[in-house]
Amino acid sequence: MTFAKILIVGFGTMTGAMVDGWLAAGYAPSRFEIYHPRKSEVAHGLAVHNDWPEAHFDAVLLGVKPHMVDDVAAGLEPLLGPDTILLSVLAGVELSSYISRFPRTGGIVRFMPNLAAALGKSPNALIANGLSASAKEAVTQLASDLGTAEWVEDESQFDLVTALAGSGPGFVYRFTDALAAGAAALGLPEDQAQRLAVAMVDGAGALAAASEFSPGELAQRVASPGGMTQKGLDILDDQGALNQLMTECLRAARDRGAEMAAEARE
């Protein structure tokens, strides 16, 4: 099966990046329609409904903020019959929260991308309830067209996966910004520091993705014994400072997911 018609409820930063990615992958814009109670025009000239449509959609892509799920649930339920799949990018909100609100739907997928979906470079974490084998294949294709499809077996790990792969770009951007700020503090012009930091992260990420070596091994390959890099790594590694910081960063993000899940439970 393919999802020939997808209604997007919550066409914002994240689902906008997904549509950018799908259109770049060759999907026809006519596959996507938007529900928004107030907007009359959206990006790419996609069709917009200000009232809940009555037509059939193969899938509904939900992309509102997690605390807004009940703002749209009543209007959405009639659309989610047995021939329609719900795809949700909402952080935290669990499958059971959708099952209770949309009991008739043909399947529910938590689909966790990141903003690099716009470039076809998002890792996409997936977990589902009630999907047929052919629908699962179609969802895998949708995800693969935005980067990679990563099915997660255990929903208790989904918030951690979200923290790593969904929030992750935010952490990388903060790290990149801190590198540039550090170089500026040490005397480099700010704009030059930022250009160099961004280009460096771009190349380092591409190399890590293409390399046979793990990131840990690559760090060692950069660091000549007794050279400059090792001196810098010694600061990051002192008493496991960076590892500890990253663990706490992911723990805090993951635990916020659990709080949002609790807020969405009925």
Ligand SMILES: NC(=O)C1=CN([C@@H]2O[C@H](COP(=O)(O)OP(=O)(O)OC[C@H]3O[C@@H](n4cnc5c(N)ncnc54)[C@H](OP(=O)(O)O)[C@@H]3O)[C@@H](O)[C@H]2O)C=CC1
């Ligand atoms: N940003 C990211 O990197 C990621 C976000 N997510 C998830 O994506 C979801 C959206 O986040 P994000 O895209 O950043 O937020 P945005 O605020 O950009 O997107 C939410 C969209 O929903 C629209 N909206 C609000 N109310 C309604 C309504 N009643 N009916 C239809 N549409 C409505 C908003 O329109 P308006 O502006 O007019 O209010 C807005 O366009 C969240 O649940 C988040 O957890 C997941 C992974 C990564």
Ligand SMILES: O=C(O)[C@@H]1CCC=N1
């Ligand atoms: O910050 C958030 O809650 C969402 C989840 C992943 C990225 N943004």
